[in-house]
Amino acid sequence: MSTQKESKINQLLQSQPSGVVLLSSWLSEKGYSLDLQKRYRKSNWLESIGSGAMKRAGENVGVAGALYALQFQKDMSIHIGAKSALAYLGKIQYLEFNTKKVFLFGGKNEKLPAWFDQHNWEVEINYFRTSFLPSDSGLTSIDQTTFHLKISGAARAMMECLYLVPEEQHLIECYELMESLNNLQPAKVQALLEACTSVKVKRLFLYLAEKAKHAWFNYLKPEKLDLGSGKRSLAKNGTYIPKYQITVPKELENYGQ
Structure with missing residues (x-):
């Protein structure tokens, strides 16, 4: 993944509290395209918990x-x-x-x-x-x-x-x-x-x-x-x-x- 994309995911993770769901629709509004979200999942930054919803990889979300x-x-x-x-x-x-x-x-x-x-x-x-x-x-x-x-x-x-x-x-x-x-x-x-x-x-x-x-x-x-x-x-x-x-x-x- 390019340095620019790593910087973008780091900005996202730093701006959002840990332990929360990240909605795909909301990420898209913030400039994280569906393609970029797919790459984040593929690179094990994010994990899907259902259609249109993700969490930080390895986190427990209640x-x-x-x-x-x-x-x-x-x-x-x-x-x-x-x-x-x-x-x-x-x-x-x-x-x-x-x-x-x-x-x-x-x-x-x-x-x-x-x-x-x-x-x-x-x-x-x-x-x-x-x-x-x-x-x-x-x-x-x-x-x-x-x-x-x-x-x-x-x-x-x-x-x-x-x-x-x-x-x-x-x-x-x-x-x-x-x-x-x-x-x-x-x-x-x-x-x-x-x-x-x-x-x-x-x-x-x-x-x-x-x-x-x-x-x-x-x-x-x-x-x-x-x-x-x-x-x-x-x-x-x-x-x-x-x-x-x-x-x-x-x-x-x-x-x-």
């Missing part, structure tokens, strides 16, 4: 490194959310958490690329495409040694957990998670609730926050929220909560009493 590529090379909103985000944020120390399962959320029209979907990340990927919250609201940034990643902040992650009730998430566990969120900022919570389009999520969030007796709950303004009309049942033969017009499991209503 889900976080793949998400980095989606977020910062492809400008997608796909992120770690729900219980997985709360685990990253250190909110689940006292609960059993299956680290072999990762919850991802993205926009209604955002499909996981084939290379992501088909690659073995050694974890179970649970991906949900939703629009019940704005794609850029309630996110935070976490450090992953060589790069940073956008994930759901605590309030958004809690709402994503409630979005998954009851099919993918137990409501009682949601209450246990809510109990750990004693330092949320009410103004940010209020803004997220006002932006949320899911009546179920809003009613459950208010109910659980009030039940947990969080101080920040007293600063919320439920009267500004569209809580819809009609009753919502989330458990058979459960307990009806008139204030929020929801039926919840009896063991939840009796929890802690």
Whole structure:
């Protein structure tokens, strides 16, 4: 390989953090032609991990490194959310958490690329495409040694957990998670609730926050929220909560009493 091409690959590797996926489409935009990419693979600078995606040769790249590529090379909103985000944020120390399962959320029209979907990340990927919250609201940034990643902040992650009730998430566990969120900022919570389009999520969030007796709950303004009309049942033969017009499991209503 010519000195010029070696210099170009060195520039690339120095400009990008280690442990991340490099997308072929993004490399092309940066001036690395498909032919040049092919040469880099042939010269063992890069390795393919699927159609249109590569990594540094010899590196181990996990889900976080793949998400980095989606977020910062492809400008997608796909992120770690729900219980997985709360685990990253250190909110689940006292609960059993299956680290072999990762919850991802993205926009209604955002499909996981084939290379992501088909690659073995050694974890179970649970991906949900939703629009019940704005794609850029309630996110935070976490450090992953060589790069940073956008994930759901605590309030958004809690709402994503409630979005998954009851099919993918137990409501009682949601209450246990809510109990750990004693330092949320009410103004940010209020803004997220006002932006949320899911009546179920809003009613459950208010109910659980009030039940947990969080101080920040007293600063919320439920009267500004569209809580819809009609009753919502989330458990058979459960307990009806008139204030929020929801039926919840009896063991939840009796929890802690």
